[in-house]
Amino acid sequence: MKKKVIILGSGIAATTVAFFLQDKCDVTIVTKGALSDNNSALAQGGVAAAVGPNDTAQAHYEDTLTAGAQLNDPDASQILVNEGAEIIRELIKMGVPFDRLGDGSIDYGMEGAHHHPRILHAGGDQTGKYVLEFLQRKLSSKVKIEANTTAVEIFPEDNKAKILVIANKQFRTIEADFLVIATGGIGQLFPVTSNDKTITGDGIALAKRAGAELADMEFIQFHPTLLNKPGSSLLISEAVRGDGARLVNKSGEYFMADVHPDKDLAPRFVVAREITNQFLKGEEVFLDISTVQNFRARFPYISRSLDKAWIDSTLIPVKPGAHFFMGGVKTDLNARTTLGNIYAVGEVARTGVHGANRLASNSLLEGLVFARRAAQDIIARPQKDENYQTEKQEPTIYKQNLPTLEELKNRAWESIGIIRRPEKIREFLAWLEEFDDSVPNANRIDFEISNLILISKEIARAALARPVSIGAHYIEEEND
Numbered sequence: 001m002k003k004k005v006i007i008l009g010s011g012i013a014a015t016t017v018a019f020f021l022q023d024k025c026d027v028t029i030v031t032k033g034a035l036s037d038n039n040s041a042l043a044q045g046g047v048a049a050a051v052g053p054n055d056t057a058q059a060h061y062e063d064t065l066t067a068g069a070q071l072n073d074p075d076a077s078q079i080l081v082n083e084g085a086e087i088i089r090e091l092i093k094m095g096v097p098f099d100r101l102g103d104g105s106i107d108y109g110m111e112g113a114h115h116h117p118r119i120l121h122a123g124g125d126q127t128g129k130y131v132l133e134f135l136q137r138k139l140s141s142k143v144k145i146e147a148n149t150t151a152v153e154i155f156p157e158d159n160k161a162k163i164l165v166i167a168n169k170q171f172r173t174i175e176a177d178f179l180v181i182a183t184g185g186i187g188q189l190f191p192v193t194s195n196d197k198t199i200t201g202d203g204i205a206l207a208k209r210a211g212a213e214l215a216d217m218e219f220i221q222f223h224p225t226l227l228n229k230p231g232s233s234l235l236i237s238e239a240v241r242g243d244g245a246r247l248v249n250k251s252g253e254y255f256m257a258d259v260h261p262d263k264d265l266a267p268r269f270v271v272a273r274e275i276t277n278q279f280l281k282g283e284e285v286f287l288d289i290s291t292v293q294n295f296r297a298r299f300p301y302i303s304r305s306l307d308k309a310w311i312d313s314t315l316i317p318v319k320p321g322a323h324f325f326m327g328g329v330k331t332d333l334n335a336r337t338t339l340g341n342i343y344a345v346g347e348v349a350r351t352g353v354h355g356a357n358r359l360a361s362n363s364l365l366e367g368l369v370f371a372r373r374a375a376q377d378i379i380a381r382p383q384k385d386e387n388y389q390t391e392k393q394e395p396t397i398y399k400q401n402l403p404t405l406e407e408l409k410n411r412a413w414e415s416i417g418i419i420r421r422p423e424k425i426r427e428f429l430a431w432l433e434e435f436d437d438s439v440p441n442a443n444r445i446d447f448e449i450s451n452l453i454l455i456s457k458e459i460a461r462a463a464l465a466r467p468v469s470i471g472a473h474y475i476e477e478e479n480d
């Protein structure tokens, strides 16, 4: 009998695990929304890999550790850059349509904190969608897909895993030899975010309730340039600044010139913080794209989205927003969590490759590399031949005292957002302690709120435990 593997999520990490397991295991993908509802499909800039002329994995490694303030796990980071280059070469051979120059060579882009043009992109600014759909097309019909199905609780057991899911208002327990959590990050904890609506930290909360270790919870990356228009979450990729766009304030001042030697391409936390400072001074901030050559051809998705938002100027109003989570479920080099048969891959996992701050375009790469490792590890592990003891798990339905999602988001933004103050974080934590998040709620909205409360508590505690600013964690000293 083939090993049974359940994969939660439908992004790059989940799809890559399924791709590498499909011939050897009985694979089911369980995902909260449609197959296209994920952050991977939104990734614009590209995927970083040292495969171009004169580039080396060592140079990519050094940029990764510099961006991460040297808090990265060195072994995991070496794996990322070395195996990452290998996988990208394979994807090129398999025919992923990365953008090319007139002479047929790959068009390598530049992004912040990289010291070499090593960003492969596809469809201009639609890299995630192109790579994801390419891999999804490679999944055989043997891979079962359960869309619009949400995992609400996991039960690690000796040699297997049980997962409680809900679909069409019906709860069901699924059992498997192995469970792979690939549910992405936590963007929807904040009122301003680039993330898909389904990204509410579920996998991290489920794993924590089941007893898994979390790590690096204080490190959240805020992206400096989201379109500043009510109701919009459009990201204006860093690749636009890589192609020459500049940040200016409403007085026309090129303010990044004096803030960091890399100016507009300084690390994201530096740029996001400076934009926040500009807002605090009563300024507005714009991305001036007048200097970008062939903007519409190079960035077709962003151009179309700006058209839809009625932005027809070369000065695009921007603001920072929550973007990427460096922390998450702690994993080893084979993507195993601290719970027996449960793996975590992609943004939900804390592999250690990002340290205190992710280098741009390293996350699609992380998803590919550690998803393949998880698949290889699952294939190599022995299968226990005992029959499943099906013991139905019942959902916990009870009335929880919870805040509204809006209130939670606003408080999170003020306390554990771009600029943090210890007294604000303590106040936030005291407020959070009023709410019980120990059991997942059976109501969809309450389920997500209670997951985000659990995660907020972890972030607040981790932020207080690190009273000194480093990487994306910026904390003002007591009595500043």
Ligand SMILES: Cc1cc2nc3c(=O)[nH]c(=O)nc-3n(C[C@H](O)[C@H](O)[C@H](O)COP(=O)(O)OP(=O)(O)OC[C@H]3O[C@@H](n4cnc5c(N)ncnc54)[C@H](O)[C@@H]3O)c2cc1C
Pocket: 008, 009, 010, 011, 012, 013, 014, 030, 031, 032, 033, 035, 037, 038, 039, 040, 041, 042, 043, 044, 045, 046, 047, 048, 127, 128, 149, 150, 151, 152, 182, 183, 184, 185, 194, 195, 196, 198, 199, 200, 202, 203, 235, 323, 324, 345, 346, 347, 348, 360, 361, 362, 363, 364, 365, 367
């Ligand atoms: C706008 C944007 C642009 C980006 N640009 C880049 C870029 O250029 N380069 C780069 O490297 N990175 C980029 N990133 C980051 C990158 O896209 C993500 O880190 C990466 O795609 C995460 O992949 P993943 O597979 O781990 O998670 P995701 O792609 O986010 O997928 C998570 C999946 O889990 C599902 N899910 C969630 N909860 C549950 C549940 N309870 N039960 C079942 N399913 C669940 C979700 O619906 C989703 O399908 C960008 C991110 C955004 C938002």
